Amino acid sequence: MSGTSEVAKLREARESPSVLKTRLALIRSNFPEIRIIAFEGSDDKIVYSEWIRGIDENFDYEPLVCGGKRSVRSLKNLCARDRTDLGNGVLFIVDHDFDGLEGFEDVQGVYCTTTYSFENHLVCSRVLDLILRDEFPCDGFPELRSTICQTFQNDYLTFLLLTRPVNLRIFVARRLNIELNAKISSSLAALADVQLNNVSSGNRSPNDIVQLSRPLTRAEMRELIRQFRQLDGQQNYRGKFALKFFRKWLEVLAEEYHRNDLGLFDAIDNGPNIQAAEWTLSSFASKCRTPNCFRAFILAH
Numbered sequence: 001m002s003g004t005s006e007v008a009k010l011r012e013a014r015e016s017p018s019v020l021k022t023r024l025a026l027i028r029s030n031f032p033e034i035r036i037i038a039f040e041g042s043d044d045k046i047v048y049s050e051w052i053r054g055i056d057e058n059f060d061y062e063p064l065v066c067g068g069k070r071s072v073r074s075l076k077n078l079c080a081r082d083r084t085d086l087g088n089g090v091l092f093i094v095d096h097d098f099d100g101l102e103g104f105e106d107v108q109g110v111y112c113t114t115t116y117s118f119e120n121h122l123v124c125s126r127v128l129d130l131i132l133r134d135e136f137p138c139d140g141f142p143e144l145r146s147t148i149c150q151t152f153q154n155d156y157l158t159f160l161l162l163t164r165p166v167n168l169r170i171f172v173a174r175r176l177n178i179e180l181n182a183k184i185s186s187s188l189a190a191l192a193d194v195q196l197n198n199v200s201s202g203n204r205s206p207n208d209i210v211q212l213s214r215p216l217t218r219a220e221m222r223e224l225i226r227q228f229r230q231l232d233g234q235q236n237y238r239g240k241f242a243l244k245f246f247r248k249w250l251e252v253l254a255e256e257y258h259r260n261d262l263g264l265f266d267a268i269d270n271g272p273n274i275q276a277a278e279w280t281l282s283s284f285a286s287k288c289r290t291p292n293c294f295r296a297f298i299l300a301h
Contacts, residue, residue: 017074020066024075025086027062035061035301038072038092043281047118048093048294050285055298061091069094073103080106091301095239098174111297119239121291122284123156123246125149130287131250135278136257137271144267151197152249158199159245160233162192167237169210171228176220181211188244196252196262250279 020038027036039045045063052059066072072094079087092110094101095117101107115121132138132145173180188194190204231237254274257265265271 017071017078020064020071020075021078021082021086024064024079024090027064028086028089031062034089035059036064036090037061038064038066038075038090040069040072040094041065041067044093044095044118046281047122047285050282051290051294052298054286054290055295059298069097076110077103077105098171109301111294114291114293115235115239116237117239119243120235120237121288122281123234123239123242124288125153126289127284127287128152128246128250131279135275136253137268137274141267144265148253148264155194155197155199155249156234156242156245159192159194159242160237162199162201163237163241164233165206166191166209166241167233168225168228169206169212170238171231172216172221172224173210173212175224175227176216179213181213185209186240188241188248191241192245194245194248194252196249196256196264247279250276 024036024038037048039048042065045065049063052061066075072092076087076092079090087109090109094110094112096113097116101110101112104110113120128149129145132148138145138148170184172178185191185204185208187202187204189202190209191202193200193202234242254276256262257268257271257274260266
């Protein structure tokens with residue numbers, strides 16, 4: 001058996017429902033009086049920590065990282081069936097993805113994003129404007145910031161258009177419970193080539209990026225395409241793709257600042273270096289507006 005397969009099996013063992021239930025019980029024994037929040041992954045833990053602190057700095061909790069939505073769902077279902085009070089004071093946070101709360105036997109104490117995932121909230125002109133103000137030397141230049149934000153919005157819409165076929169294939173796979181022959185590529189280059197005012201196709205086809213284990217019928221595609229067309233790309237397409245685009249776009253913008261090939265930064269003379277080290281999940285989360293539905297969820301618990 002390959003090393004990759006062994007690692008996958010070990011990961012699955014760590015994230016099995018019974019192991020998660022044991023970890024939950026251990027956390028509860030160590031923290032008997034405060035809330036426990038089950039997250040999909042470590043990135044979720046970072047972002048929601050920022051949002052929770054902004055909502056109520058006295059909201060105490062201990063995180064439990066489960067290793068994916070399926071694991072959070074399995075743990076929640078176990079707690080719902082458990083005859084003890086193990087699930088008391090436990091909250092569960094998941095991304096909507098393309099399947100929402102399907103498979104949850106009980107949704108009490110569960111927060112599901114209104115967007116595809118939390119990343120969709122981070123990729124927006126508001127966050128970019130604050131990055132330009134704080135990490136780029138664009139403070140005092142509102143017109144320049146507005147111009148750059150408009151360029152970003154145009155490039156982002158182009159990226160969403162280019163990646164629509166990939167998102168459609170993911171949507172189809174989730175809606176029909178079709179297994180994938182390979183993990184979805186994590187490479188931005190596979191999706192798109194990102195330049196200022198010039199976002200173009202990536203180096204892999206949608207069929208190669210999302211490898212479905214079976215072909216689709218025309219009837220299946222007809223109905224699913226109708227459903228997919230109702231989605232808003234900025235809100236409902238895969239958030240991890242969007243965040244990869246955003247980070248790359250910022251890198252390209254930083255290169256333009258240093259070279260000024262397009263003359264975009266002509267108004268700024270001998271500005272300081274860009275604080276690219278500040279482009280973290282925590283920083284992005286602190287700059288974006290906390291979703292109102294999440295604020296209501298925390299205040300209710």
